[in-house]
Amino acid sequence: xxxxxxxxxxxxxDVPWRFSLNxxxxxxxxxxxxxxxxDYRYCKVKGxxxxxxxxxxxxxxxxxxxxxxxxxxxxxVTAEWTSPRxxxxxxxx
Numbered sequence: 001x002x003x004x005x006x007x008x009x010x011x012x013x014d015v016p017w018r019f020s021l022n023x024x025x026x027x028x029x030x031x032x033x034x035x036x037x038x039d040y041r042y043c044k045v046k047g048x049x050x051x052x053x054x055x056x057x058x059x060x061x062x063x064x065x066x067x068x069x070x071x072x073x074x075x076x077v078t079a080e081w082t083s084p085r086x087x088x089x090x091x092x093x
Contacts, residue, residue, distance in 0.1 A: 005055065005064040007054075011038050016055055021066065026053075042067065 007014035016028045027048035034043045041057045050072030056065050
């Protein structure tokens with residue numbers, strides 16, 4: 001999904017600062033990670049809405065798109081998951 005991203009300069013790289021998603025503006029609260037390819041860049045960011053996003057920048061086309069989204073609620077559920085061994089151990093006690 002293509003999105004409009006406002007960027008700011010960080011060193012010699014433009015990084016996401018704010019973006020529009022379905023008409024709503026989401027401020028980038030934290031840049032969690034970023035990685036580069038030959039002609040693209042991925043930025044993993046935490047939004048002001050508590051959600052986690054992975055934004056992909058296509059350097060050849062100068063276009064941003066949303067590659068992944070995880071709501072704050074989905075992140076909380078994932079954080080509560082335990083390994084199967086721990087779950088079984090808890091049931092046996």
